[in-house]
Amino acid sequence: MIDAFLALLSPWPLFYLTLGTALGIVIGAIPGLTASMLIALTLPLTFSMEPTHAMTLLIGEYVGGISGGLIAATLLRMPGTPASIMTTFDGFPMAQKGRGERALGLGIAASFFGGVVSWAFLALLSPPLARLALSFGPWEYFTLVLMALVMLASLSQGSMIKGLIAACLGMLFAMPGIDPSIGQLRLTFGINDLAGGLNLLPVLIGTFAVSQIIKDVLSISTPLPRVDVQRKGVVIGRRDVTKHFSNLCRSSVIGTWIGILPGIGGNIAAMVAYATARQVSREPQKFGTGHEPGVVAAETANNASIGGALIPLITMGIPGSVTEAILIGALIIHNLQPGPLLFATNPEIAYGVIASYLAANILMLFMMLAAVSYIARVMYLPRTYLISAILLFCVIGTFALNNRFFDVWVMLGFGVIGFCLERVKVPLGPFVIGFVLAPIAEEQFRAGMMASAGDVMAIFTRPFATAFLIVSLATLAWPFIAERRRARTSRPQETS
Amino acid sequence: MAEASNRGDQRVVAWGDLVFALAVILAAAVVWFGTADLPPPRYEPVGSAALPRAIASLMSLLSIFIAVRAVRAGGQARGGEQTGGLLRIAALAGLLVIFVAVMDARIVGFRPAAAAFLFVSCAILGGLSLSRLAGYTVFSAILSLGLHAVFTRLFYIDLP
Numbered sequence: 001m002i003d004a005f006l007a008l009l010s011p012w013p014l015f016y017l018t019l020g021t022a023l024g025i026v027i028g029a030i031p032g033l034t035a036s037m038l039i040a041l042t043l044p045l046t047f048s049m050e051p052t053h054a055m056t057l058l059i060g061e062y063v064g065g066i067s068g069g070l071i072a073a074t075l076l077r078m079p080g081t082p083a084s085i086m087t088t089f090d091g092f093p094m095a096q097k098g099r100g101e102r103a104l105g106l107g108i109a110a111s112f113f114g115g116v117v118s119w120a121f122l123a124l125l126s127p128p129l130a131r132l133a134l135s136f137g138p139w140e141y142f143t144l145v146l147m148a149l150v151m152l153a154s155l156s157q158g159s160m161i162k163g164l165i166a167a168c169l170g171m172l173f174a175m176p177g178i179d180p181s182i183g184q185l186r187l188t189f190g191i192n193d194l195a196g197g198l199n200l201l202p203v204l205i206g207t208f209a210v211s212q213i214i215k216d217v218l219s220i221s222t223p224l225p226r227v228d229v230q231r232k233g234v235v236i237g238r239r240d241v242t243k244h245f246s247n248l249c250r251s252s253v254i255g256t257w258i259g260i261l262p263g264i265g266g267n268i269a270a271m272v273a274y275a276t277a278r279q280v281s282r283e284p285q286k287f288g289t290g291h292e293p294g295v296v297a298a299e300t301a302n303n304a305s306i307g308g309a310l311i312p313l314i315t316m317g318i319p320g321s322v323t324e325a326i327l328i329g330a331l332i333i334h335n336l337q338p339g340p341l342l343f344a345t346n347p348e349i350a351y352g353v354i355a356s357y358l359a360a361n362i363l364m365l366f367m368m369l370a371a372v373s374y375i376a377r378v379m380y381l382p383r384t385y386l387i388s389a390i391l392l393f394c395v396i397g398t399f400a401l402n403n404r405f406f407d408v409w410v411m412l413g414f415g416v417i418g419f420c421l422e423r424v425k426v427p428l429g430p431f432v433i434g435f436v437l438a439p440i441a442e443e444q445f446r447a448g449m450m451a452s453a454g455d456v457m458a459i460f461t462r463p464f465a466t467a468f469l470i471v472s473l474a475t476l477a478w479p480f481i482a483e484r485r486r487a488r489t490s491r492p493q494e495t496s
Numbered sequence: 497m498a499e500a501s502n503r504g505d506q507r508v509v510a511w512g513d514l515v516f517a518l519a520v521i522l523a524a525a526v527v528w529f530g531t532a533d534l535p536p537p538r539y540e541p542v543g544s545a546a547l548p549r550a551i552a553s554l555m556s557l558l559s560i561f562i563a564v565r566a567v568r569a570g571g572q573a574r575g576g577e578q579t580g581g582l583l584r585i586a587a588l589a590g591l592l593v594i595f596v597a598v599m600d601a602r603i604v605g606f607r608p609a610a611a612a613f614l615f616v617s618c619a620i621l622g623g624l625s626l627s628r629l630a631g632y633t634v635f636s637a638i639l640s641l642g643l644h645a646v647f648t649r650l651f652y653i654d655l656p
Contacts, residue, residue: 161562164558172523172551175527175547179544181540184534214589218582220584220621391613392613392639395595399655405599405600445547450540450541
């Protein structure tokens with residue numbers, strides 16, 4: 001770990017980390033542009049970089065992107081990223097009362113605190129969890145992937161059935177190409193370019209960046225109100241930290257824990273932390289009217305969720321959210337196998353990610369405190385130019401992957417698919433993560449079946465695999481049980 | 497009034513759901529058709545076709561739920577909603593397809609194609625006026641030339 005921190009201090013990693021964090025903050029501050037979009041678009045530029053530098057840049061973008069979202073959420077009531085939705089509830093009323101700087105200062109400090117606490121969890125839990133995961137066989141991996149997909153589908157916003165269909169669709173799109181187990185070509189429909197399967201990058205860029213851009217076009221004519229920010233009121237003191245200390249600690253733990261669970265992003269972490277802060281507050285009626293603990297809870301939890309989500313990513317190769325799926329794509333592009341072996345084969349990457357996460361949080365704190373008034377102006381960049389430039393980047397980035405236009409057409413196709421799915425309220429997270437996890441699920445399932453001579457009941461001879469399966473089934477059954485319980489409790493009330 | 501609009505919105509979602517369910521069932525049928533000629537498992541118990549077929553079947557089953565629910569809720573087409581925005585999206589999508597197609601067919605190289613794409617997309621998004629045209633022209637020229645230079649000289653990626 002110390003080596004990883006020392007490596008970060010050398011000029012190139014420091015440059016990439018600073019660049020990544022700054023880019024992330026700027027993009028996060030612009031409503032409609034998200035951290036995952038930025039990371040997907042930057043991915044092609046990292047081909048020629050060393051893997052450690054690439055991961056440093058991307059982690060910086062992730063931290064910066066989530067943190068930058070608070071600026072637009074506070075000043076315009078438009079969450080820069082989905083993770084900042086809860087910040088609008090109290091941040092914007094504070095800004096309306098002339099306390100915008102104070103809200104931003106609290107948000108920045110809370111983001112930093114949440115980041116540091118979740119880093120501690122990441123640093124402490126990752127190595128032992130990776131060692132435990134090394135003892136996993138194919139059945140454990142298969143059921144783990146199954147559990148991740150089921151949780152993702154059922155816990156992502158909207159209908160669970162739609163989430164499950166999205167996961168299945170994503171898995172299906174990963175099927176064309178050469179069957180990894182026996183080398184048989186399948187589902188290529190005579191298209192030679194499909195023999196290698198669909199690449200992750202065009203799918204990611206299409207599904208997220210292009211579909212997001214299409215969505216942004218719908219709101220391009222909405223003018224943004226002008227708000228000025230003074231740097232003076234942004235810095236907060238030790239007394240404020242003491243005042244909000246219990247909220248900071250509680251929200252950090254909630255954010256980290258929710259981040260670890262697959263499929264629940266920073267927005268849900270912020271929602272749960274906000275609701276909890278309100279429940280334990282002596283003045284719950286003040287929440288939503290510009291109450292400081294509301295901003296603190298939301299911003300602490302959404303940043304803490306990043307550290308939590310990085311835990312399953314580097315220990316088991318399981319993405320917790322869309323952004324982690326893209327980070328997994330980054331590792332694969334650099335010929336690195338995400339999962340428990342990463343600590344053994346490429347410790348500089350595994351520990352590099354952990355060290356970069358803390359360093360990015362520190363950089364984010366200083367950058368945002370020093371330049372929040374300037375960053376706030378970025379929100380007003382003309383969207384006409386931004387959207388045009390991003391579309392061009394999508395095309396170049398995808399083309400650069402293999403120097404072929406087939407990937408660009410795939411990207412455009414997935415842009416349309418992503419947009420259509422969003423129009424009918426089908427969550428995109430399970431779709432993309434299904435696409436990422438399908439090859440792992442298939443490989444492990446078939447390896448398990450071969451090892452057990454075709455007996456699927458062998459799952460129940462493995463305690464971890466059985467536990468993962470039970471959790472998956474419970475997650476699937478829970479909405480129905482909850483619905484029945486709700487109906488049963490409401491019936492006596494109606495009769496009385 | 498608000499209640500009526502909510503009811504309308506629910507109907508729109510139901511209509512979209514129906515189309516979505518049918519599209520998913522169609523995709524599942526394509527998968528069944530595509531895996532029909534795959535050989536049965538020989539050296540291992542599962543085979544190449546099993547997982548795609550299992551996923552397609554599960555997907556179809558779930559889609560039937562969605563379709564039934566959509567029909568029960570009733571369906572109605574989305575009328576005149578954000579027409580300007582949708583037209584803009586259609587124009588931009590068409591432009592994007594033309595931009596990629598002309599480069600793919602080697603009709604035009606990256607620099608002129610990118611400059612034209614940027615100029616037209618700015619015009620679609622921001623509207624046309626004499627004062628804006630100069631800005632669009634400068635932006636298109638600088639970005640297309642700059643990106644070409646960065647990608648070919650810095651990242652050693654051959655752009656068309």
